[in-house]
Amino acid sequence: MRGAVIHAPGDVRFEQLAEPKIEQPADAxxxxxxxxxxxxxxxxxxxxxxxxxxxPMGHEYVGVVEEVGSEVTAVKPGQFVVGxxxxxxxxxxxxxxxxxxxxxxxxxxxxxxxxxxxxPNAQGTLVxxxxxxxAGFVPGLLAVSDVMGTGWYAxxxxxxxxxxxxxxxxxxxxxxxxxxxxxELGAERIIxxxxxxxxxxxxxxxxxxxxxxxxxxxxxxxxxxxxGGIGADAxxxxxxxxxxxxxxxxSARPGGNVGFVGVPHDVRIAGDELFFSHVGLRGGxxxxxxxxPDLIDRVLSGRIDPGRVFDLTLPLEQVAEGYRAMDxxxxxxxxxxx
Amino acid sequence: MRGAVIHAPGDVRFEQLAEPKIEQPADAxxxxxxxxxxxxxxxxxxxxxxxxxxxPMGHEYVGVVEEVGSEVTAVKPGQFVVGxxxxxxxxxxxxxxxxxxxxxxxxxxxxxxxxxxxxPNAQGTLVxxxxxxxAGFVPGLLAVSDVMGTGWYAxxxxxxxxxxxxxxxxxxxxxxxxxxxxxELGAERIIxxxxxxxxxxxxxxxxxxxxxxxxxxxxxxxxxxxxGGIGADAxxxxxxxxxxxxxxxxSARPGGNVGFVGVPHDVRIAGDELFFSHVGLRGGxxxxxxxxPDLIDRVLSGRIDPGRVFDLTLPLEQVAEGYRAMDxxxxxxxxxxx
Numbered sequence: 176m177r178g179a180v181i182h183a184p185g186d187v188r189f190e191q192l193a194e195p196k197i198e199q200p201a202d203a204x205x206x207x208x209x210x211x212x213x214x215x216x217x218x219x220x221x222x223x224x225x226x227x228x229x230x231p232m233g234h235e236y237v238g239v240v241e242e243v244g245s246e247v248t249a250v251k252p253g254q255f256v257v258g259x260x261x262x263x264x265x266x267x268x269x270x271x272x273x274x275x276x277x278x279x280x281x282x283x284x285x286x287x288x289x290x291x292x293x294x295p296n297a298q299g300t301l302v303x304x305x306x307x308x309x310a311g312f313v314p315g316l317l318a319v320s321d322v323m324g325t326g327w328y329a330x331x332x333x334x335x336x337x338x339x340x341x342x343x344x345x346x347x348x349x350x351x352x353x354x355x356x357x358x359e360l361g362a363e364r365i366i367x368x369x370x371x372x373x374x375x376x377x378x379x380x381x382x383x384x385x386x387x388x389x390x391x392x393x394x395x396x397x398x399x400x401x402x403g404g405i406g407a408d409a410x411x412x413x414x415x416x417x418x419x420x421x422x423x424x425x426s427a428r429p430g431g432n433v434g435f436v437g438v439p440h441d442v443r444i445a446g447d448e449l450f451f452s453h454v455g456l457r458g459g460x461x462x463x464x465x466x467x468p469d470l471i472d473r474v475l476s477g478r479i480d481p482g483r484v485f486d487l488t489l490p491l492e493q494v495a496e497g498y499r500a501m502d503x504x505x506x507x508x509x510x511x512x513x
Numbered sequence: 514m515r516g517a518v519i520h521a522p523g524d525v526r527f528e529q530l531a532e533p534k535i536e537q538p539a540d541a542x543x544x545x546x547x548x549x550x551x552x553x554x555x556x557x558x559x560x561x562x563x564x565x566x567x568x569p570m571g572h573e574y575v576g577v578v579e580e581v582g583s584e585v586t587a588v589k590p591g592q593f594v595v596g597x598x599x600x601x602x603x604x605x606x607x608x609x610x611x612x613x614x615x616x617x618x619x620x621x622x623x624x625x626x627x628x629x630x631x632x633p634n635a636q637g638t639l640v641x642x643x644x645x646x647x648a649g650f651v652p653g654l655l656a657v658s659d660v661m662g663t664g665w666y667a668x669x670x671x672x673x674x675x676x677x678x679x680x681x682x683x684x685x686x687x688x689x690x691x692x693x694x695x696x697e698l699g700a701e702r703i704i705x706x707x708x709x710x711x712x713x714x715x716x717x718x719x720x721x722x723x724x725x726x727x728x729x730x731x732x733x734x735x736x737x738x739x740x741g742g743i744g745a746d747a748x749x750x751x752x753x754x755x756x757x758x759x760x761x762x763x764s765a766r767p768g769g770n771v772g773f774v775g776v777p778h779d780v781r782i783a784g785d786e787l788f789f790s791h792v793g794l795r796g797g798x799x800x801x802x803x804x805x806p807d808l809i810d811r812v813l814s815g816r817i818d819p820g821r822v823f824d825l826t827l828p829l830e831q832v833a834e835g836y837r838a839m840d841x842x843x844x845x846x847x848x849x850x851x
Contacts, residue, residue, distance in 0.1 A: 272768050274768040274791055428606075444781065446781060449782070449796060450773065450798075451797060453797040456794045
């Protein structure tokens with residue numbers, strides 16, 4: 176089979192690879208129906224994270240089960256399934272507490288930009304749809320496997336409630352899905368921080384009531400201006416830089432909450448500033464598995480359409496162009512079809 | 514009147530001071546019935562915080578109202594009152610959200626180790642007891658004005674719930690009150706980290722089910738040993754050093770919470786470690802005013818007795834000995850009576 180391999184910054188190739196095989200009794204093999212490029216894939220692509228030896232890429236996927244290991248009873252060959260970028264047995268203490276992305280047997284997916292994928296912990300990771308979905312739902316279901324699940328977690332970690340004022344820092348696919356989540360959770364006012372016209376437009380269509388283009392201290396001041404001087408109830412940090420985290424923390428009101436889902440790069444939080452702010456903070460890789468049944472249902476019922484974050488669709492063999500388009504901000508997110 | 518003045522590290526004197534006067538219409542003057550020395554007073558006393566010019570000390574108090582400004586209707590002369598170390602108008606947006614210790618007109622108290630005290634924002638800060646309490650309740654009510662209110666907030670910020678496993682880092686008066694709070698909020702298991710026999714004993718009497726004497730990595734390992742390998746649901750950080758914060762964060766389970774109430778000194782939190790831990794974090798000066806009616810009731814009904822953290826009572830004029838005894842760990846907390 177064939178799939179993407181990163182060799183060096185800026186160098187992603189579509190290559191012949193070994194066919195994945197069942198290795199453990201809880202594994203499954205899927206035939207990929209759609210996969211995509213993630214904002215976090217751009218960190219190594221841009222040389223901001225070490226790459227080491229050439230290796231496959233990709234952690235977002237929907238597909239059809241081809242084969243299952245002897246312990247897998249939750250899904251069967253032929254079913255259309257959605258998973259998560261973090262696999263989970265869904266039985267350990269952390270999974271039972273709802274933190275499947277911290278499963279004691281977690282493996283992060285990393286070979287999904289390919290025609291076939293081995294899913295470890297398939298028994299606890301994969302959720303089948305009631306039937307094979309219409310093609311129009313595939314992008315939305317693919318989004319659920321990562322960016323929509325992550326935006327959902329960001330909104331929950333930020334404790335968005337009915338009537339909340341929410342701020343979304345970051346206008347990538349996760350931030351845009353965070354707007355959807357804030358809206359679904361009942362936020363009355365949703366302030367999206369964005370400088371890109373196409374993303375502003377999508378944010379507004381997803382439910383943003385305000386757009387703020389300022390950043391840094393000016394961005395914080397603009398949020399304060401719109402929130403009676405004290406800041407927002409809930410802030411979704413969807414970038415992961417020191418500047419975006421600072422902006423998020425300073426945009427929340429005393430007693431408000433920041434949910435942070437951008438993987439932090441060189442972020443250090445001053446204890447005394449956090450202390451005197453009274454802001455609550457929770458982040459991490461989203462426990463997508465916890466939300467899968469609910470989010471799949473919201474997509475299939477047409478209640479949400481997070482698939483709209485994909486503004487570029489390419490054949491999988493053009494995966495390198497997907498990386499380029501996102502790196503150059505010509506695309507929000509590239510969907511790849513084998 | 515007379516009160517405590519700090520001149521230099523280790524040098525607290527009891528001196529003649531100007532009588533406080535009503536300065537603003539929302540002020541009140543109280544005659545102090547009891548005050549005390551706080552663990553946080555030891556930071557400047559030990560030379561770990563700058564002192565600057567000699568200045569009065571003290572932020573914990575109960576007393577009898579002597580005089581009120583023209584806007585004060587909530588309390589009247591002759592009433593016994595309990596306040597908070599942070600004053601609040603109790604009407605601004607932050608107060609209405611329940612964050613009175615972040616009141617837009619907040620003033621931190623700093624002159625309470627004295628015979629008379631001016632209370633700014635008295636209208637929103639002071640709560641009168643139904644009648645003058647018996648002497649036996651005075652230490653408990655004094656504790657409510659800071660350490661018990663702070664322990665209560667720590668337990669709420671750590672999201673202690675019925676059935677929780679809670680860890681308390683720090684065996685000072687706040688930590689011991691945190692044990693009381695965790696017990697009242699329904700924690701099933703309360704692990705107190707303490708190396709001092711008298712404090713271990715009090716923690717156990719307050720409801721601690723386990724005592725852990727190890728610190729640092731060994732302390733974390735001891736907590737993991739007692740929590741099925743994953744860590745505690747709720748951790749109360751009641752110290753404020755980089756080491757205690759690290760220990761607290763690493764003692765919480767994935768998805769657990771740390772409430773931090775020790776004023777942070779040189780604490781910096783690594784964003785990536787916090788991210789992958791999934792631990793929620795909230796701290797700050799406790800919004801004691803929010804809890805005053807409830808905590809006063811719990812003390813006067815005999816349900817809790819946080820006054821037991823005072824293991825040394827001195828006449829106010831011996832305030833310097835109170836500092837010495839706490840600095841040398843001969844006392845957990847010194848109560849001072851004018």
